[in-house]
Amino acid sequence: MRTRLCIALAGAVLFAVPALAAPVDFAARSEPDAVEASRTAWADSIDEAQQEAGSSTAIAAFKVDLNGDGTPEIFGQVKNTYICGNAGPCVFVMTKPTGAYDVLFSVPGVENAEILDSRTGGWLDLMINDDKKYRYTGGTYRNQ
Numbered sequence: 812m813r814t815r816l817c818i819a820l821a822g823a824v825l826f827a828v829p830a831l832a833a834p835v836d837f838a839a840r841s842e843p844d845a846v847e848a849s850r851t852a853w854a855d856s857i858d859e860a861q862q863e864a865g866s867s868t869a870i871a872a873f874k875v876d877l878n879g880d881g882t883p884e885i886f887g888q889v890k891n892t893y894i895c896g897n898a899g900p901c902v903f904v905m906t907k908p909t910g911a912y913d914v915l916f917s918v919p920g921v922e923n924a925e926i927l928d929s930r931t932g933g934w935l936d937l938m939i940n941d942d943k944k945y946r947y948t949g950g951t952y953r954n955q
Contacts, residue, residue, distance in 0.1 A: 834923035837871035837888040845872040845885045848912045852905055853889060860893035868894065875926065877904065878934045878947070885912055886926065895919040902939065904952060916952040918945070 849872040850857065857868045872887025885905040895901040898920030905912040918939060925938040934947030945952040 834925050835886070837873070840873040841871040841887075842873045845874050845887065846870050848872070848885055849887050849889075849903075849905065852912050852914050853894070856894045857891070860891050864893040866891055866893045872905075877926070879930075882907060884915070886924075888921070888924075889917075904937075915950075916945075 849870045853868070853870070860866050860868060869890040870887060872885050874883035875886050876882065877884045877886070884907075885903075887903050887905070889895060889901045889903065896919050900921055901917050901919045902921040902924045903917035904915045906915045907913075920940075922940050924940075927936040927938055927944075929936045931946035932948055934952075936947075937945040937952060939945055939954075943954050946955050947953075948955070
């Protein structure tokens with residue numbers, strides 16, 4: 812009887828641990844209005860990249876309510892070596908405190924990103940490149 816109880820408890824513990832989400836496929840989830848808002852927010856960087864390096868910029872973005880307040884944030888990806896460097900695309904989060912979206916957080920060199928089920932400060936945590944957990948603290952996301 813003890814053995815069965817231990818196995819049952821172990822199973823309950825395993826199911827209680829939140830599962831990591833799958834890596835975000837930005838291209839598949841991209842929404843035109845989120846991309847347009849992102850292009851507006853990144854306009855200065857995009858213009859500079861075009862003028863200085865003649866490089867084009869690809870953006871994929873979608874809306875998701877990261878903080879559970881009913882107003883969606885934008886989670887997206889910018890691909891441009893002038894803006895993000897040679898390490899890889901930038902991933903960003905934008906919020907809408909006023910009439911337009913503002914970039915809250917961005918990190919370059921992202922091979923993959925996940926939105927986790929866990930929360931910090933009321934915001935969903937992010938996993939970047941399978942090994943860096945970003946949590947919302949002090950008004951932005953920080954690697955912790």
